[in-house]
Amino acid sequence: MISIVILGTGNVAKHLYDAFLITDNVKILQVVGRTEDKLLAYSKHTEVISDYRYLMDADIYLIAVSDDAIAEVSKKIKDKKGLIAHTSGSCELDVLVPNQRRGVFYPLQSFTKGKKVDFLEIPICLEAKHHDDFMLLQQLAHLISDKVFHISSEQRKTIHLAAVFVNNFTNHLYQIGSEICAEKKIPFELLQPLIQETAHKINTLNPHEAQTGPARRGDMTTINNHLGLLENKTYKEIYSLLSNSIQKDYEQEL
Amino acid sequence: MISIVILGTGNVAKHLYDAFLITDNVKILQVVGRTEDKLLAYSKHTEVISDYRYLMDADIYLIAVSDDAIAEVSKKIKDKKGLIAHTSGSCELDVLVPNQRRGVFYPLQSFTKGKKVDFLEIPICLEAKHHDDFMLLQQLAHLISDKVFHISSEQRKTIHLAAVFVNNFTNHLYQIGSEICAEKKIPFELLQPLIQETAHKINTLNPHEAQTGPARRGDMTTINNHLGLLENKTYKEIYSLLSNSIQKDYEQEL
Numbered sequence: 404m405i406s407i408v409i410l411g412t413g414n415v416a417k418h419l420y421d422a423f424l425i426t427d428n429v430k431i432l433q434v435v436g437r438t439e440d441k442l443l444a445y446s447k448h449t450e451v452i453s454d455y456r457y458l459m460d461a462d463i464y465l466i467a468v469s470d471d472a473i474a475e476v477s478k479k480i481k482d483k484k485g486l487i488a489h490t491s492g493s494c495e496l497d498v499l500v501p502n503q504r505r506g507v508f509y510p511l512q513s514f515t516k517g518k519k520v521d522f523l524e525i526p527i528c529l530e531a532k533h534h535d536d537f538m539l540l541q542q543l544a545h546l547i548s549d550k551v552f553h554i555s556s557e558q559r560k561t562i563h564l565a566a567v568f569v570n571n572f573t574n575h576l577y578q579i580g581s582e583i584c585a586e587k588k589i590p591f592e593l594l595q596p597l598i599q600e601t602a603h604k605i606n607t608l609n610p611h612e613a614q615t616g617p618a619r620r621g622d623m624t625t626i627n628n629h630l631g632l633l634e635n636k637t638y639k640e641i642y643s644l645l646s647n648s649i650q651k652d653y654e655q656e657l
Numbered sequence: 658m659i660s661i662v663i664l665g666t667g668n669v670a671k672h673l674y675d676a677f678l679i680t681d682n683v684k685i686l687q688v689v690g691r692t693e694d695k696l697l698a699y700s701k702h703t704e705v706i707s708d709y710r711y712l713m714d715a716d717i718y719l720i721a722v723s724d725d726a727i728a729e730v731s732k733k734i735k736d737k738k739g740l741i742a743h744t745s746g747s748c749e750l751d752v753l754v755p756n757q758r759r760g761v762f763y764p765l766q767s768f769t770k771g772k773k774v775d776f777l778e779i780p781i782c783l784e785a786k787h788h789d790d791f792m793l794l795q796q797l798a799h800l801i802s803d804k805v806f807h808i809s810s811e812q813r814k815t816i817h818l819a820a821v822f823v824n825n826f827t828n829h830l831y832q833i834g835s836e837i838c839a840e841k842k843i844p845f846e847l848l849q850p851l852i853q854e855t856a857h858k859i860n861t862l863n864p865h866e867a868q869t870g871p872a873r874r875g876d877m878t879t880i881n882n883h884l885g886l887l888e889n890k891t892y893k894e895i896y897s898l899l900s901n902s903i904q905k906d907y908e909q910e911l
């Protein structure tokens with residue numbers, strides 16, 4: 404049995420909490436948060452605290468707070484003997500208070516409030532200062548996920564950068580698509596199956612093979628027509644830049 | 658029973674053929690193609706021809722060839738009495754030879770060779786010169802899809818433009834993500850669940866609500882770190898432009 408304390412009450416904290424709550428061999432001793440109303444979602448099954456003086460001794464402290472609060476929270480628990488791990492994709496291991504048992508437990512997923520996820524499929528990226536601590540994090544991660552990876556702080560930075568492209572920027576392209584449709588009173592749901600299929604294809608094809616469209620074909624007539632249709636200056640720039648970038652990838656094949 | 662002839666042997670032709678072949682109340686009379694080897698995939702259950710002199714009389718001729726060949730193919734069948742419809746997202750209705758019964762039967766999906774799709778979920782965008790012809794296309798479309806829409810040529814252009822953003826450009830972002838990972842020997846499969854979830858979210862949230870990430874939060878430290886990590890000049894430009902565009906959307910909320 405691994406005993407843990409979760410520090411934080413946001414999306415990542417809640418999804419980890421839900422996953423561990425229904426898992427054998429893990430005991431969530433406490434959830435720590437600043438405000439009572441946010442702790443309410445945890446108090447039915449678990450002790451919740453706001454005052455660090457009541458913090459219990461646990462095997463692992465999982466810090467699931469915003470990036471800029473991680474250092475501060477880790478300072479508050481620096482006298483505990485347990486392993487302290489943060490759950491952030493973009494923060495280095497060393498953001499945690501030094502001279503401690505330290506690690507990273509980063510579930511690579513975009514969590515939405517109220518939307519359940521299948522944790523078994525979520526990659527968990529682990530890192531630790533000491534080998535024994537790594538083994539402990541690995542044991543914990545395998546209790547909820549089939550996909551556990553040893554990822555250094557430097558690799559994690561790269562993953563986070565790549566994630567910005569495939570998640571944040573992709574969502575912004577959805578936003579642009581929805582605005583373009585709204586202007587002409589076209590329901591955005593028309594594009595839903597295409598969006599799902601575009602993502603689904605990547606499970607079986609690599610993105611280079613899966614690429615289609617006017618830029619891929621070098622079809623300048625359609626590209627110029629599209630640029631003519633776009634009124635928003637920024638969206639025009641995005642269209643040009645992405646089309647040029649695609650064309651560079653395939654210019655030797657045309 | 659509606660009788661149809663499919664002109665073309667590419668991806669769209671094959672997916673439409675497969676859908677109609679297993680549908681009651683449609684009879685595929687012929688498939689027309691230029692080369693014997695491409696017609697092979699159709700010849701087991703259907704008559705295939707390359708010579709337009711043998712073209713039969715059908716209720717509907719579906720032209721599923723590349724955009725720049727549509728006009729030429731429509732000329733070759735101009736003496737037929739049946740309704741002629743092309744299947745392209747980006748071509749106007751008027752690309753078809755005039756003074757004819759003309760229409761558009763555009764299935765809004767990105768088709769991949771060998772990858773089956775659920776046609777019931779695919780939006781089919783219809784247009785026709787005459788009301789009776791529209792009703793006939795609608796009857797045909799409803800035999801394979803639950804999502805049938807009346808879409809004008811102008812709206813279809815807009816949809817195609819939006820589709821370039823949510824499909825072609827999104828796939829290019831996957832490509833950039835995979836390159837960034839490959840450089841640091843990180844398996845791209847780590848990003849797969851995130852990619853699927855990003856697309857999946859859009860079924861329940863609108864893209865504006867679903868947006869997350871450093872640009873959404875106005876987190877300039879992370880943005881600058883990421884720009885520092887990117888070596889490819891074009892990818893750096895894409896990162897800046899998309900981040901600025903996201904920040905514009907949310908600047909009033911920050």
